[in-house]
Amino acid sequence: MTISTNDKRWHKEQLYSLFSQIANAMANPHRLELMDLLAQAPRTVEALANEAQMSVANTSQHLQRLKQARLVLDEREGVYIRYRLAAPSVAGLWLNLREVAAGQLAEVEQALNAYRSQLHEFEQISADVLLTRLRQNEVVLLDVRPTVEYEAGHLPEAVSIPIDELEHRLAELPPDKTIVAYCRGPYCVYADEAMELLAAQGWPVARLEEGVWEWQQAGYAL
Amino acid sequence: MTISTNDKRWHKEQLYSLFSQIANAMANPHRLELMDLLAQAPRTVEALANEAQMSVANTSQHLQRLKQARLVLDEREGVYIRYRLAAPSVAGLWLNLREVAAGQLAEVEQALNAYRSQLHEFEQISADVLLTRLRQNEVVLLDVRPTVEYEAGHLPEAVSIPIDELEHRLAELPPDKTIVAYCRGPYCVYADEAMELLAAQGWPVARLEEGVWEWQQAGYAL
DNA sequence: ATTATATTCAATAAATCTATTGAATTCTTG
DNA sequence: CAAGAATTCAATAGATTTATTGAATATAAT
Numbered sequence: 001m002t003i004s005t006n007d008k009r010w011h012k013e014q015l016y017s018l019f020s021q022i023a024n025a026m027a028n029p030h031r032l033e034l035m036d037l038l039a040q041a042p043r044t045v046e047a048l049a050n051e052a053q054m055s056v057a058n059t060s061q062h063l064q065r066l067k068q069a070r071l072v073l074d075e076r077e078g079v080y081i082r083y084r085l086a087a088p089s090v091a092g093l094w095l096n097l098r099e100v101a102a103g104q105l106a107e108v109e110q111a112l113n114a115y116r117s118q119l120h121e122f123e124q125i126s127a128d129v130l131l132t133r134l135r136q137n138e139v140v141l142l143d144v145r146p147t148v149e150y151e152a153g154h155l156p157e158a159v160s161i162p163i164d165e166l167e168h169r170l171a172e173l174p175p176d177k178t179i180v181a182y183c184r185g186p187y188c189v190y191a192d193e194a195m196e197l198l199a200a201q202g203w204p205v206a207r208l209e210e211g212v213w214e215w216q217q218a219g220y221a222l
Numbered sequence: 223m224t225i226s227t228n229d230k231r232w233h234k235e236q237l238y239s240l241f242s243q244i245a246n247a248m249a250n251p252h253r254l255e256l257m258d259l260l261a262q263a264p265r266t267v268e269a270l271a272n273e274a275q276m277s278v279a280n281t282s283q284h285l286q287r288l289k290q291a292r293l294v295l296d297e298r299e300g301v302y303i304r305y306r307l308a309a310p311s312v313a314g315l316w317l318n319l320r321e322v323a324a325g326q327l328a329e330v331e332q333a334l335n336a337y338r339s340q341l342h343e344f345e346q347i348s349a350d351v352l353l354t355r356l357r358q359n360e361v362v363l364l365d366v367r368p369t370v371e372y373e374a375g376h377l378p379e380a381v382s383i384p385i386d387e388l389e390h391r392l393a394e395l396p397p398d399k400t401i402v403a404y405c406r407g408p409y410c411v412y413a414d415e416a417m418e419l420l421a422a423q424g425w426p427v428a429r430l431e432e433g434v435w436e437w438q439q440a441g442y443a444l
Numbered sequence: 445a446t447t448a449t450a451t452t453c454a455a456t457a458a459a460t461c462t463a464t465t466g467a468a469t470t471c472t473t474g
Numbered sequence: 475c476a477a478g479a480a481t482t483c484a485a486t487a488g489a490t491t492t493a494t495t496g497a498a499t500a501t502a503a504t
Contacts, residue, residue, distance in 0.1 A: 027249040032238050061452085081452095279465080
């Protein structure tokens with residue numbers, strides 16, 4: 001065992017240490033929720049704290065750990081500091097993690113069924129079918145995420161009515177067409193809530209399970 | 223704030239908790255090294271402990287954490303217990319993590335340059351060029367990983383000579399051809415060591431940076 | 445300058461993670 | 475069934491992580 005061999009070991013351990021720093025930054029449910037929110041749109045600390053229902057100080061500390069791992073960037077904007085994902089590949093890694101969790105942990109499906117109690121109640125529509133039916137002017141695509149998220153990027157031809165405002169803005173939707181709702185992706189309930197509301201008013205409804213990232217990753221354009 | 227709203231929150235937190243369990247399992251340098259070894263080939267606890275230079279008890283505990291997160295499976299085989307990655311997607315996640323780390327943390331490149339001191343000393347060859355030159359019988363593709371790893375899966379037409387045995391088995395290599403060495407991928411030094419040895423004996427050498435997983439992921443067959 | 449507001453810092457206690465040690469299990473083999 | 479070997483368990487101390495507080499900092503507005 002020469003000195004250079006031990007040296008090599010040390011360098012190897014350095015590398016694995018660096019790799020684990022990324023996993024470490026993601027190894028907390030709150031930080032994953034923050035990443036998920038930032039994958040939809042950049043936001044201030046306060047906005048993130050509100051969405052994730054945690055204290056501002058706690059949110060700030062978690063954001064700083066993500067920043068240390070270079071998973072997010074911050075930028076001052078007047079009184080506020082706006083955080084964003086550091087790169088598209090970061091969102092990709094988060095989606096990948098979620099997918100592996102769903103594949104390996106049976107508990108994920110159970111938890112999802114409990115969270116999205118209406119998961120099997122309404123029709124789902126695939127991206128392909130959606131596109132052809134959009135082209136034939138048969139459906140309206142409805143984005144029910146908060147406005148900032150819509151503005152940060154949305155599906156082609158999507159109309160924005162945040163879930164909170166939907167009840168008061170039903171008049172904006174054509175009464176004769178099928179409404180296809182989508183939100184942040186398969187782990188988001190907003191589109192389910194929208195469909196429930198719309199179906200009660202007589203609309204034919206369907207849901208696109210994909211969110212903006214999944215849509216993009218499947219090779220479709222925005 | 224109704225009871226059902228709090229309920230939804232609770233379910234959402236359950237989901238993020240599950241996702242973070244996967245990240246948590248990966249959030250340790252030793253466990254990542256174990257995953258990397260298992261991505262090359264299934265192995266017993268003892269074999270893993272030797273390769274990763276850690277105690278058997280410690281290795282066992284880390285493996286059990288990976289097992290709890292369903293990232294690895296174990297199977298008794300006589301006196302031994304053999305561990306393997308639970309699914310191909312697990313290897314994909316590990317590669318993805320490593321890639322993001324390389325992209326986001328500048329320290330990774332520094333550490334890699336220190337670890338692979340001969341990184342820029344020898345010629346690199348791309349998968350495409352390798353395939354055409356193999357077809358034209360101009361090169362020999364040499365797999366210098368341990369035998370178990372070669373047997374678990376290797377590149378087409380690759381010859382196996384583990385790096386430890388290379389010095390004594392030089393006669394098996396054709397003296398007139400270029401030797402293209404590969405090992406576990408861009409974070410492995412075996413192929414560099416092989417090239418150094420072969421070049422000193424007069425062989426023209428080159429390295430394929432890809433390992434078996436990267437090769438497969440790029441769409442090539444085994 | 446002073447005030448107000450958004451964010452971060454610092455300090456703390458409770459909880460979790462890690463490597464080490466030696467003993468306990470669980471197989472196979474004779 | 476007894477011996478031997480591979481693996482796991484249990485207990486421990488030291489290190490790290492977390493949420494919570496209240497104070498400190500930095501910028502915008504007055």
